[in-house]
Amino acid sequence: MRSMTTFDLQYAHRFYGFKGEAQYLHGHTGTLTIEVEDTINEGVNMVFPCNEIKKTAWDVLRNFDHALILREDDPLLPAVLDVYTKQGIRHGHPQNTMKGEAFKTELATAYPDCRLVVTKETMTVEGFIKIVYDLLKDKLNIVKITFSSGDNKGSADFAPRGTMDRCPLCGIALNEQGICPKCGYKKK
Numbered sequence: 001m002r003s004m005t006t007f008d009l010q011y012a013h014r015f016y017g018f019k020g021e022a023q024y025l026h027g028h029t030g031t032l033t034i035e036v037e038d039t040i041n042e043g044v045n046m047v048f049p050c051n052e053i054k055k056t057a058w059d060v061l062r063n064f065d066h067a068l069i070l071r072e073d074d075p076l077l078p079a080v081l082d083v084y085t086k087q088g089i090r091h092g093h094p095q096n097t098m099k100g101e102a103f104k105t106e107l108a109t110a111y112p113d114c115r116l117v118v119t120k121e122t123m124t125v126e127g128f129i130k131i132v133y134d135l136l137k138d139k140l141n142i143v144k145i146t147f148s149s150g151d152n153k154g155s156a157d158f159a160p161r162g163t164m165d166r167c168p169l170c171g172i173a174l175n176e177q178g179i180c181p182k183c184g185y186k187k188k
């Protein structure tokens, strides 16, 4: 069975080199849905607590919220960084507190200090789904990701990656030692 979670992300981007209005900088509220598949965890009668899926995903994905997302070869990138540097906000600001952990993958690099994500490919809904799966595939048994942004909507299915040991009291994944990081339950 599946557990699903949905959340909104507000971001600015553009399609560099695209022959349409999307080549101009603009913003969206995008809605992301993540579906996680596993057996029913007998103790709690759920696959996975949705608030825990959201927490795990949001730790990483908040980097995209209220962020500017530019492709690595976009000439706006050095221009924006130049302005941020001159303004003294390139490496953070005391009021920039709602930050995620910085990350760098093959597909994207997050610079939370200046709310910027640099992507290898254009940040379409399809591009974002690839980035999200890549960031979260080892943390969650993701079988489907859906992302909608303006008139654009995309989804992708992924092969289930087997079952995870979960706490029968909290429902969350046990660590490598078989211990629940939330309540301390230990697998016998």
Ligand SMILES: [Zn+2]
Binding pocket: 013, 014, 022, 026, 027, 028, 150
């Ligand atoms: Zn757009």
Ligand SMILES: [Zn+2]
Binding pocket: 167, 168, 169, 170, 171, 172, 180, 181, 182, 183, 184, 185
């Ligand atoms: Zn527990």
